[in-house]
Amino acid sequence: MQIEENRTQQTYDLTGCGNGYLEINGERIQEPVFLTGSVLETLDGLTPQDLTAEVFLNAIAAQNERPEVILVGTGERQQFLHPRIAARLANDGIGLESMNTAAACRTRMVLESEGRRVWAWLWP
DSSP: OOOOOOOOSOSOOEEEEETTEEEETTEEEOSOEEEOSSOEEEOTTOOGGGOOHHHHHHHHHHHTOOOSEEEEEOSSSOOOOOHHHHHHHHHTTOEEEEEOHHHHHHHHHHHHHTTOOEEEEEOO
């Protein structure tokens, strides 16, 4: 039996994370980012508490693509987003989860390995 690796078409791979940094495609980044498979943007001055349903919906409109799941990595400690944000996105069939960044990084890797469309807002 021949076994071969199936690589996704992703251009931005999360290759690691640690205390105060993310590693994307082998490069250390120390600022918060918005990350999809094909988009990497820094979140200048934005905190997890600044996130609203409109922030996510505007990103969806700008990318002309819909994620299945949005993960929010809130740093070393988990911070909960307002339940109205998750409810609004659920109306559009999009899941929203907030967790600490290490858990968000692991979850993103698992979901992407399943071929899911996952977006992440990550604070190192």
